[in-house]
Amino acid sequence: MATRTEPGAQEFVPAHPGSLDELRAAAGGCRGCHLYRDATQTVFGAGPVRPAVVLVGEQPGDVEDRRGAPFVGPAGKVLDRALAEAGLARADTYLTNAVKHFKHRDTGKRRIHQTPTRTEVVSCLPWLTAELELLRPRFVVALGGTAVKALLGPSATISAVRGQLLPWPAAAHHPADFPHADGWFAATIHPSAVLRAEDRDALYQGLVEDLALVARALGDV
Template sequence: MPSTEAPIGAQQFVPPDAHELAELKAAAAHCEGCELYRDATQTVFGRGAADARIVFVGEQPGDVEDQQGLPFVGPAGRLLRDAVDDAGLDASDVYITNAVKHFRFELRGKRRIHQSPGPAHITACRPWLVSEFALLKPDMIIVLGATAAKALLGPSFRVTRSRGQLMPWPAAAHHPEDFPVTETQALATIHPSAVLRADDRDAAYKGLVDDLKVAAAALS
């Protein structure tokens, strides 16, 4: 049965004076801001360059990520790396994270089946994203899929309708008051896992790459 208790949120676990991403990652390992920490193997925090110009935000870690403790190391992550290369983005200039840092799943036999995070999980985990952005100050935020879009761009945002379009940040943010004013831009596209599930995978992959090319052109 899913928990009915209201998450306390991550804010009390976020170090207020963190100066490095490593400090945030160490603190996040002990986060109990929502009930997902109870069943997940570990917190899966972001990874990548501390001075990254590009931040990718996905949904949540999957089964492989939960076991390894790193985001986007499963099949979707490999596909994303290919798409980054094919779009002409510099992989060394990337930081990648998720809107929710713990794996939400249901057990079917011995298999752990992915479940999308709910609004309460997104809200509870939001302080980690805010803290990551505050340290990174990227030039481009690339939002991957519907859950990340709800977390950052609001519940009414539809990736299928507005994908591949540059948006000013933080003006486009769901809670712009959480973010310092910068010249950052944002762009939403499909999650790479949607490419893996697509009936026409080639067409879906091309669409993802085309969206990322918009970001690459804006950064060049």
């Protein structure tokens, strides 16, 4: 008997979405992988409809899963502060994740984050692709290793691309999936890494410097 495979998100993504609201509503019913079963809700992206910068994280955390919005928990507070120091206004950026459901292990007392597998990332990627097609940002910024691999391919690493501005979507693993070809890609650590680090100040400063690179480039566009 053949093993049943999960369908992936593509069959749930509208063929020609007219707006982010339409896309967000459709994402609420996504059953493209098993992660929806243990999550409270789909956590879609949020921000302006024509942002200069799109920030892509890994997945929603516990707070985001409960509230239904990206980067509203502890890591989001770190990101807010870093954006402000770097010269980027959060109100002018669109925040989203490579995976739209919270993957976790429930201990009975708290829900422990678990990193999405490559299969889960690929299953969810059609939502991110559709978001970027509508948003058409000047800069796509990956926050953390999962986002880097989602956008640039499974062999990509933060260390190889951090501190650079790469042409987008030419740098992508499958550039044809992303229709606009006049932007830039950058990568930095996920703000949650700052919270886990022993030397928080150094890691945080690196996050600010990476975001400032984007801010300076945005001023030159």
